[in-house]
Amino acid sequence: MSTTAQTTSITELAERVDEAARRVAGLDPEARKAAEELKEAVEAVHRAGLITIVRRMRADERARELLFELVDEPEVRMLFMLHGIIRPDPMTEASRVIDAIRPMVRSHGGDVELVRVEDGVAYVRLKGACTGCSAPAVALREGIEEALIERVPAITRVEVLPPEPSPVLIPLSAVRFGRDDGWVRAIPVEQVPDGRITPLHLTAKDGTEQEAIVVRLGDRFTAYVNECAHQAMPLDDALLDREAGTITCPWHGFSFDAESGECLSMPGAQLERLPLRIDDGHVWIKVGS
Numbered sequence: 001m002s003t004t005a006q007t008t009s010i011t012e013l014a015e016r017v018d019e020a021a022r023r024v025a026g027l028d029p030e031a032r033k034a035a036e037e038l039k040e041a042v043e044a045v046h047r048a049g050l051i052t053i054v055r056r057m058r059a060d061e062r063a064r065e066l067l068f069e070l071v072d073e074p075e076v077r078m079l080f081m082l083h084g085i086i087r088p089d090p091m092t093e094a095s096r097v098i099d100a101i102r103p104m105v106r107s108h109g110g111d112v113e114l115v116r117v118e119d120g121v122a123y124v125r126l127k128g129a130c131t132g133c134s135a136p137a138v139a140l141r142e143g144i145e146e147a148l149i150e151r152v153p154a155i156t157r158v159e160v161l162p163p164e165p166s167p168v169l170i171p172l173s174a175v176r177f178g179r180d181d182g183w184v185r186a187i188p189v190e191q192v193p194d195g196r197i198t199p200l201h202l203t204a205k206d207g208t209e210q211e212a213i214v215v216r217l218g219d220r221f222t223a224y225v226n227e228c229a230h231q232a233m234p235l236d237d238a239l240l241d242r243e244a245g246t247i248t249c250p251w252h253g254f255s256f257d258a259e260s261g262e263c264l265s266m267p268g269a270q271l272e273r274l275p276l277r278i279d280d281g282h283v284w285i286k287v288g289s
């Protein structure tokens with residue numbers, strides 16, 4: 001059976017929606033309200049149906065596989081995003097907010113790094129003009145805080161972490177022999193190419209082995225278990241898109257947020273993140289944790 005959706009490109013479909021929205025916006029207030037109510041009612045029906053379909057498919061092993069494939073179709077992904085079925089996690093949303101405001105922060109001589117989001121709290125580190133007690137520094141901090149709280153519904157508070165500890169402040173002995181056992185001095189920082197995925201084979205002191213990848217985007221490093229969340233295939237040849245901040249698996253094209261590991265193709269799937277720290281000019285990765 002041939003349908004409009006099957007024969008029309010996603011761009012044409014989106015243009016058709018835009019054109020209809022423009023026409024609705026031009027209606028008199030009473031007619032516009034009725035049209036908007038109709039739109040909301042139809043969307044509510046669609047959303048309810050889609051949620052049921054996704055729930056049932058996720059619960060069935062064979063259907064889940066098909067759902068994984070379907071979510072990768074642009075029109076299906078757009079539909080799921082429109083209905084809030086695929087939603088970035090707070091860390092991904094907050095990273096996007098930080099990326100959006102970073103040029104402004106830098107233009108004032110400061111910088112901000114999002115470290116993590118936990119229980120509604122965004123933890124950030126500040127640099128340059130964002131630190132100190134001067135009025136501009138306070139204004140910058142408040143701007144960052146406001147942007148995160150206003151634009152990420154899951155964030156209710158922002159906490160500023162102290163500057164990242166230096167090797168002088170954290171002796172390597174503490175890393176090697178203390179309760180931090182499992183940390184592996186993986187690779188010198190300068191050997192990790194920017195904008196690339198670096199596969200590594202790690203061996204901890206206790207013999208634990210781990211295949212990992214390090215993702216570098218500028219001065220941000222992230223480590224993951226070298227297994228796609230889809231079928232655990234290796235990600236050595238995955239594509240890192242630094243513009244979009246995504247990793248695309250070469251095997252079946254699933255896409256992941258490069259900094260959080262969240263799967264953008266399938267709600268709930270996730271790359272397994274490994275603890276990473278920079279110390280002594282090296283990337284350290286904890287394995288077996």
Ligand code: FES
Pocket residue numbers: 228229230231232233249250251252253254
């Ligand atoms: S998308 Fe299938 S293994 Fe990665």
